[in-house]
Amino acid sequence: MTKETDLSITLPTPTSASGHIRLAHGGGGRLMHNLVQDIFAPHFGGKAIIEGHDSATVDIGTSRCAFTTDSYVVKPLFFPGGDIGTLAVNGTVNDLSMVGALPICLSVGFILEEGFPLETLDRIAACMASAAALAGVSLVTGDTKVVERGKGDGLFINTSGIGLVSENLEIGPKCVEPGDIILVNGDIARHGIAVMIAREALGFESNIESDTAPLVGPVQRLIKAGIDIHCMRDLTRGGLASATVEIAEASGVDILLDEASIPVRANVGAACELLGFDPIHVANEGRFIAFVAQQDAHAALELLRQEPSCGEAAIIGRVTDEGSGRVAMTSLVGGSRMVDMLSGEQLPRIC
Amino acid sequence: MTKETDLSITLPTPTSASGHIRLAHGGGGRLMHNLVQDIFAPHFGGKAIIEGHDSATVDIGTSRCAFTTDSYVVKPLFFPGGDIGTLAVNGTVNDLSMVGALPICLSVGFILEEGFPLETLDRIAACMASAAALAGVSLVTGDTKVVERGKGDGLFINTSGIGLVSENLEIGPKCVEPGDIILVNGDIARHGIAVMIAREALGFESNIESDTAPLVGPVQRLIKAGIDIHCMRDLTRGGLASATVEIAEASGVDILLDEASIPVRANVGAACELLGFDPIHVANEGRFIAFVAQQDAHAALELLRQEPSCGEAAIIGRVTDEGSGRVAMTSLVGGSRMVDMLSGEQLPRIC
Numbered sequence: 001m002t003k004e005t006d007l008s009i010t011l012p013t014p015t016s017a018s019g020h021i022r023l024a025h026g027g028g029g030r031l032m033h034n035l036v037q038d039i040f041a042p043h044f045g046g047k048a049i050i051e052g053h054d055s056a057t058v059d060i061g062t063s064r065c066a067f068t069t070d071s072y073v074v075k076p077l078f079f080p081g082g083d084i085g086t087l088a089v090n091g092t093v094n095d096l097s098m099v100g101a102l103p104i105c106l107s108v109g110f111i112l113e114e115g116f117p118l119e120t121l122d123r124i125a126a127c128m129a130s131a132a133a134l135a136g137v138s139l140v141t142g143d144t145k146v147v148e149r150g151k152g153d154g155l156f157i158n159t160s161g162i163g164l165v166s167e168n169l170e171i172g173p174k175c176v177e178p179g180d181i182i183l184v185n186g187d188i189a190r191h192g193i194a195v196m197i198a199r200e201a202l203g204f205e206s207n208i209e210s211d212t213a214p215l216v217g218p219v220q221r222l223i224k225a226g227i228d229i230h231c232m233r234d235l236t237r238g239g240l241a242s243a244t245v246e247i248a249e250a251s252g253v254d255i256l257l258d259e260a261s262i263p264v265r266a267n268v269g270a271a272c273e274l275l276g277f278d279p280i281h282v283a284n285e286g287r288f289i290a291f292v293a294q295q296d297a298h299a300a301l302e303l304l305r306q307e308p309s310c311g312e313a314a315i316i317g318r319v320t321d322e323g324s325g326r327v328a329m330t331s332l333v334g335g336s337r338m339v340d341m342l343s344g345e346q347l348p349r350i351c
Numbered sequence: 352m353t354k355e356t357d358l359s360i361t362l363p364t365p366t367s368a369s370g371h372i373r374l375a376h377g378g379g380g381r382l383m384h385n386l387v388q389d390i391f392a393p394h395f396g397g398k399a400i401i402e403g404h405d406s407a408t409v410d411i412g413t414s415r416c417a418f419t420t421d422s423y424v425v426k427p428l429f430f431p432g433g434d435i436g437t438l439a440v441n442g443t444v445n446d447l448s449m450v451g452a453l454p455i456c457l458s459v460g461f462i463l464e465e466g467f468p469l470e471t472l473d474r475i476a477a478c479m480a481s482a483a484a485l486a487g488v489s490l491v492t493g494d495t496k497v498v499e500r501g502k503g504d505g506l507f508i509n510t511s512g513i514g515l516v517s518e519n520l521e522i523g524p525k526c527v528e529p530g531d532i533i534l535v536n537g538d539i540a541r542h543g544i545a546v547m548i549a550r551e552a553l554g555f556e557s558n559i560e561s562d563t564a565p566l567v568g569p570v571q572r573l574i575k576a577g578i579d580i581h582c583m584r585d586l587t588r589g590g591l592a593s594a595t596v597e598i599a600e601a602s603g604v605d606i607l608l609d610e611a612s613i614p615v616r617a618n619v620g621a622a623c624e625l626l627g628f629d630p631i632h633v634a635n636e637g638r639f640i641a642f643v644a645q646q647d648a649h650a651a652l653e654l655l656r657q658e659p660s661c662g663e664a665a666i667i668g669r670v671t672d673e674g675s676g677r678v679a680m681t682s683l684v685g686g687s688r689m690v691d692m693l694s695g696e697q698l699p700r701i702c
Contacts, residue, residue, distance in 0.1 A: 021467040026497030035495065039469065043476040044459070044483075044490040056491035058456050061414030061515050069458035069511055070494045105409050107420035108395070109509045111462070116372040118390065125394040132395075139395040140407035144386060145422045146377030147700065151504040156496075158460045160420055160511035164412045349498065 024345035028237025028283075031343065033246075054098040054233065057165055066101035066163035068092060073156050075349045077124065079198040081190075081209030084157055085124040087285055087351055089131035089139075090214050092161040094234045097219040098288065100171040101163025103135060108142040108159055113152035121155065135214035137161070169223070173250035175230040181297035182255070182317040183290045185218050185310045186211065187263040188240055192282035192350055193271045202275075208267055211309070213286030218307045227300045228293035235284040236351055242281075242341045243289055244317070244327045254323030257339065259332050263312040280329075281342055283350040291319065375696035379588025379634075382694065405449040405584065408516055417452035417514040419443060424507050426700045428475065430549040432541075432560030435508055436475040438636055438702055440482035440490075441565050443512040445585045448570040449639065451522040452514025454486060459493040459510055464503035472506065486565035488512065520574070524601035526581040532648035533606070533668040534641045536569050536661045537562065538614040539591055543633035543701055544622045555625075559618055562660070564637030569658045578651045579644035586635040587702055593632075593692045594640055595668070595678045605674030608690065610683050614663040631680075632693055634701040642670065 024031040055068035072088040089106065096103040108128065112121070132139050191210040196202075215234060222229055231251070233243040240262070248255045257280075264272070264279045272279050286309060292300045297315060304313035317329075327339040375382040406419035423439040440457065447454040459479065463472070483490050542561040547553075566585060573580055582602070584594040591613070599606045608631075615623070615630045623630050637660065643651045648666060655664035668680075678690040 019469050021463045021465055021469065021472070021497055023465050023497050023499065025463065026495055032495060035469075039473050039476055040493060040495075043473075043480040044493065056456070056458075058489075058491055058513070060411060060416050060455055060513055063412030063414035063416075065411050065414075065416070065513065067456060067458060067513060068492050069460045069509065071460040071462050071496045071509060073462060073496045073498050104411055105407070105418060107407075107418060107511050109420045109422040109511075111422050111424060111507055112372045112376065114372055114374050118370050118372065118386075121372070122390050122394075125390055129394040138409075140409055141419050142391060142395065143421045144377055144383060144391075145424045145507075145700075146372055146374050147424050147504060147507075148374065150501070153498060153502040156462055156498075156507070158420065158422060158509035158511075160458050160460075160509075162409070162411055162416065162418060162513060349496075 023348045027342065027345040027348065028242050029342040054095040055101065057099060064165045064167060066096045066099045066165050068095040069158065069160040070095065071156060071158040072351060073349050074195065074351050076198055077154060079210060080194045082212040083124060083127050085127035086131040087212055088157040088159045089128050089135060090212050090285060091236065091351060092159040093135040093137055094215045094288070096161050096163035097215045098232045098234055099165060100169045100219065100223055100229065101165045102220065103137045103161055103163045103216055105138045105140045106132065106159050106161045108139055108157065110144045111152055111156040112144065112146045113154055114146060114149040116154050135216055171229055171231060173231055173247050176247060176251035176253055176291050176319060177230060178253060178319050178321050179294050180230050180291040180319040181294055181315055183292065183297065183300055183304065184262065184314055184316050185288055185304050186312045187265050187268070188235060188284055188287055189264055189268050189272060189279035189282035191285040192347055193268055195350055196275065196347055197271070206267065206271065208271060211284050211286040213309050215286065215288055218304055218310055221303050221307060222290065222300055225299065225303055227296045227303065229290055230293065231291040232288055234288040237283050238341055239282045239284065240280040240289070241339050245339060245341050248327050249325035252322065252325055253319045254321045255317060255327045256320045257317035257327065257329040259329050261314050261316045263314050277346065280339065281346055283347065285351060374699045378693065378696040378699065379593050380693040380695070405446040406452065408450060415516040415518060417447045417450045417516050419446040420509065420511040421446065422507060422509040423702060424700050425546065425702050427549055428505060430561060431545045433563040434475060434478050436478035437482040438563055439508040439510045440479050440486060441563050441636060442587065442702060443510040444486045444488060445566045447512050447514035448566045449583045449585055450516060451520045451570065451574055451580065452516045453571065454488045454512055454514045454567055456489045456491045457483065457510050457512045459490055459508065461495045462503055462507040463495065463497045464505050465497060465500040467505050486567055522580055522582060524582055524598050527598060527602035527604055527642050527670060528581060529604060529670050529672050530645050531581050531642040531670040532645055532666055534643065534648065534651055534655065535613065535665055535667050536639055536655050537663045538616050539586060539635055539638055540615055540619050540623060540630035540633035542636040543698055544619050546701055547626065547698055557618065557622065559622060562635050562637040564660050566637065566639055569655055569661055572654050572658060573641065573651055576650065576654055578647045578654065580641055581644065582642040583639055585639040588634050589692055590633045590635065591631040591640065592690050596690060596692050599678050600676035603673065603676055604670045605672045606668060606678045607671045608668035608678065608680040610680050612665050612667045614665050628697065631690065632697055634698065636702060
């Protein structure tokens with residue numbers, strides 16, 4: 001199950017129907033979407049699952065709560081700019097932020113492999129505590145399980161989170177309209193490349209660091225200023241491409257991105273070229289897109305640029321029309337091309 | 352991290368201090384408690400973690416919410432009377448119930464190993480949907496991650512849950528008082544023995560089935576009848592022994608159990624004897640103890656016995672005194688003995 005779904009897509013490809021989980025089922029692309037559609041949606045039928053949203057919105061008593069979960073299996077556990085613990089806090093905080101919620105508290109579940117060093121666990125717990133303090137959330141409850149040597153991979157972390165959603169706030173794919181302007185809060189593709197370089201012995205030096213960061217600040221700044229936000233999505237697995245295609249399909253609109261406007265740092269662009277990746281497919285952990293009403297776009301851009309780590313925020317596209325859920329991109333070299341999710345797996349265990 | 356903690360206990364034993372995770376760190380006994388004390392409590396400091404409770408209680412807006420998380424790594428995935436999916440729903444529903452909350456919704460996080468059969472995943476999802484319907488909760492949000500072959504063990508499930516706690520309800524170790532009567536909602540030790548027999552080729556036939564069940568019904572019945580409940584705890588990892596010792600230590604009281612009153616079915620008792628287990632250390636997944644005010648004990652017993660699968664509910668002990676957190680048990684053969692948590696691991700991956 002995943003927080004994004006697409007009920008309009010076709011049946012699994014023959015490979016997927018072959019009947020076993022593949023790495024790409026966890027990759028944020030087509031196979032994962034088919035898994036949700038074919039197995040989880042029929043059984044669970046949750047609103048967030050059906051509507052394709054980062055968090056569920058649930059009334060608990062008199063409060064409107066956002067609720068989300070994510071497991072983290074990133075490899076290696078520590079990488080330039082971050083670690084699995086920081087990622088586990090920021091990722092869940094960000095999923096709450098994407099529905100406009102103010103994140104309040106997180107749970108933490110550890111699955112540890114026998115033999116895992118206690119000192120490393122202690123370091124990761126310290127990183128989680130720092131990340132939680134920075135994001136303004138409390139880690140309030142937890143669980144530990146241990147599996148035998150060879151039945152896990154050091155440590156996996158699940159975090160779930162609860163946020164508070166304002167009564168009058170409605171943010172999601174169904175609110176997207178033709179004319180909406182799409183902003184991104186900074187340069188893309190750093191997290192995926194940083195992890196990739198840390199993991200593989202690629203034989204080149206790099207100072208590329210993950211972009212992992214809590215998105216509470218930028219999102220709350222937009223909300224408090226009264227920006228008319230229609231939809232938001234963080235650019236994690238599947239990157240900018242998956243996020244825009246998911247929203248286009250869930251909203252039934254067509255989207256046009258402008259490649260020249262999408263911020264990619266020179267060293268990240270060079271690494272992508274070397275590795276044969278398109279930056280729009282690479283994972284981020286501190287980046288999101290916001291669909292805002294046309295008249296608020298420039299105000300939103302100015303607000304975002306006031307936030308730490310959002311200095312490169314940019315307007316990168318717009319919703320062109322009611323449509324069939326297609327995403328096109330005017331390319332750097334002229335002309336335009338269609339954007340789709342990856343069907344296979346680019347970088348397993350990126351988060 | 353775990354939901355039970357004990358800040359009074361001593362430093363890790365030399366074995367634990369040797370610096371690596373052992374299976375017993377996930378076993379619900381002393382080592383797990385030391386892990387929480389030494390690593391998680393200092394960093395996270397959550398109220399539920401410090402106070403030794405099954406769920407955290409958090410104000411979200413104007414609502415008083417219970418919040419809990421558990422990962423499930425039980426082996427095998429299917430066992431007599433249950434499966435990992437049913438367990439993942441009931442276990443989290445039960446942790447919410449133990450603070451008197453009405454469970455509302457759950458999240459589901461899957462960590463799948465490459466090669467896991469889709470058909471098995473579909474069966475488990477169906478079991479989760481049935482269990483959720485029975486417990487009256489919705490599965491509202493989820494996540495899927497996939498790890499490479501050999502880096503997991505088929506599938507692990509995390510569920511987190513939110514419940515609603517009545518404004519005037521205060522249930523927890525700090526409410527326990529001398530004179531409180533301790534009830535259990537039925538016979539103990541079936542879950543652990545059922546899983547053990549399913550897992551190991553023990554060479555004997557058995558019709559012992561797991562007791563896995565949602566505890567919403569019995570708990571809500573007690574609450575609605577106005578029973579003065581001081582504390583509850585479900586008897587999972589570590590069994591009745593860990594649950595009573597945890598509460599005794601967290602409450603600063605002494606407890607006396609009466610072995611003859613603790614319901615154990617004959618075939619379960621025989622299997623325990625054969626395997627060298629004491630039933631009070633064996634895990635359950637549909638059993639809990641309730642500490643109630645003396646004058647309400649018999650009413651509580653009658654109410655419990657009206658619930659399906661609680662026909663064998665019994666009064667099994669009492670809080671004798673303010674004290675130093677000791678649990679004693681008057682034994683079947685006369686005399687009494689001290690009850691403690693296990694320091695090692697009896698049955699790894701029981702839930």
